[in-house]
Amino acid sequence: MIIFAMGDIIRVGINLSHISRCICLNPSWNKPDLAQLVKRFAREGNEDVKISLIVPCNTVHQAIVEHADEKEIESLIFKYGGALTEEDLEKYERKDLSDKVVVTRGRVFLGTLIRNSLDSDKRKLHMFFRYMDGLNKEEMELFVETYGHLFSELYVKMWDRGYGGNNGRCVAGLFKELENENIISGRRYADLGCGHMALENTLFDLDGNTKNRKIFNLDINGHLLETGRTILKVKNANSTPVIHSGSFTDMKDVYQDEYFDAINSSMAIYCTKLGHNRKKNLHKDERVHSLLEFNRILKPGGVMVLTLPKNACSNEEFEVFTEQMEKHFGFEIITEYTGQSRSTDSSSSTNYFSSHVLVCRKIKAPSLKDLNLADLKLTRTKTKKNGGAKKINDPVEKDEEKGHIHTEFQINNKNFECDVANAVEKRTQRAFLENIERIRARLIRIYEDNGNSFNNLPKGTKAELILHRIRVIDYGHNKPGFIHLDDPNPVLRPWSIYED
Ligand SMILES: C[S@@+](CC[C@H](N)C(=O)[O-])C[C@H]1O[C@@H](n2cnc3c(N)ncnc32)[C@H](O)[C@@H]1O
Secondary structure: OEEEEEHHHOOOOOOOOOOOEEEEEOOOOOHHHHHHHHHHHOOOOOOOOEEEEEOOOOOHHHHHHHHHHHHHHHHHHHHHOOOOOHHHHHHHOOOOOOOOEEEEOOEEEEOOHHHHHHOOHHHHHHHHHHHHOOEOHHHHHHHHHHHHHHHHHHHHHHHOOOHHHHHHHHHHHHHHHHHHOOOOOOOEEEEEOOOOOHHHHHHHHHHOOOOOOEEEEEEOOHHHHHHHHHHHHHHOOOOOOEEEEOOOOOOOOOOOOOOEEEEEEEOOHHHEOOOOOOOOOHHHOHHHHHHHHHHHHEEEEEEEEEEEEHHHOOHHHHHHHHHHHHHHOOEEEOHHHOEEEEEOOOOOOOOOOEEEEEEEEEOOOOOOOOOOHHHHOOOOOOOOOOOOOOOOOOHHHHHHHHOOOOOEEEEOOEEEEOOHHHHHHHHHHHHHHHHHHHHHHHHHHHHHHOOOOOOOOOHHHHHHHHHOOEEEEOOOOOOOEEEEOOOOOOOOOOEEOOOO
């Protein structure tokens, strides 16, 4: 049956599912209204309907319809991503769009300028993460080549107050705990998929590496490694970190067998591709290959810490994953520290940090007998609505939004902390006081060699004191003292050269 009607006759509430052909005069310019019109016909059992909208040619009506179409395309691209056409480029009169890149799963798109100006750094970073989820090595290398610098810039900028920083502090706190409990013995570590040397940088903040750890950092993104090196250099000019740009899927040319006392891989293993072939070429599967490599480079008895984002998989999937580590990959799970981490420094039931944590010990070489790849699956939590993105009401997500910095954590009933800011302040203070002791010893010698006086010191000595930002005080009453110009409170706290 054919209907020939004015647009505003065909309204919500009318069922026209028996009509197979519609010719509509004077259709609405409003897109949601038009969508409603289509829905009157295109219903279950009547999908093969054809609708024509008649608009007078070369009139303001035609211009308005075209404008509405353009606006809709723009908003769809904004919502889902899409490629710019030559026409778009002309319209925006922009040639260089290299910093206007948006990546969505499986494909790389250039976003429209509208989309890019509206997207926050956080959202762009999430898009990168979604894209990185499950790439094979070649795809990852291509990604790094094209967007490695951009990813590195955004990642490091957002790290401290974001999910990565909270996980980094959780992992560093956990490493300290495992060291203190002698679960990790030996100090040669590998951080695989280290980003900007997240473990080395955080542990340095925490204790200035008084434990003499030697951390070997490996990441496929050289930009991140260089940024990490620079960050560490600022904190410790003498630092000479060991870095290697490469893939942890195959480290044969980089690290020898049984070399490390401990391995960390934070939020990285889920990036590797998991094949669909259940039986054949298991060794070639990149996630399997990476886990075999992790086992290979670890000493027997060595400890491996793996963390995954909370939304990478369900708790049940994670449990299956940990079982596979024991069954097929030669590890024994250290159950006290394996499960879901959670921050404990906020009483809120919605704003907290959480991740999946696996701590295990190498006990033997792997045997992939009976391994089913489906058991290594780490699939993102899905909702029907968003078809693959995070759950909208995920508390972890909300927390990230607010940029909470967590420093106290719990796994099962084990508590540990990583109060970096406090640790840095304490260490700075300790270093300052140690320096004061050295100055004191030197000033006692100067004072006594100068006839128990700081007056009329030799020129060279005066220059030395100025160079070291020291000002001596001698009021002639046996209480010689000094101030150090780097002292946070020098006026209120002149130091006596003889301890009181
Ligand atoms: C989410 S980031 C985590 C970085 C760091 N571990 C942290 O906790 O901040 C994932 C990292 O894994 C790295 N990565 C992914 N696949 C890799 C591979 N096959 N080999 C080495 N690094 C890889 C990425 O370059 C990225 O730096």
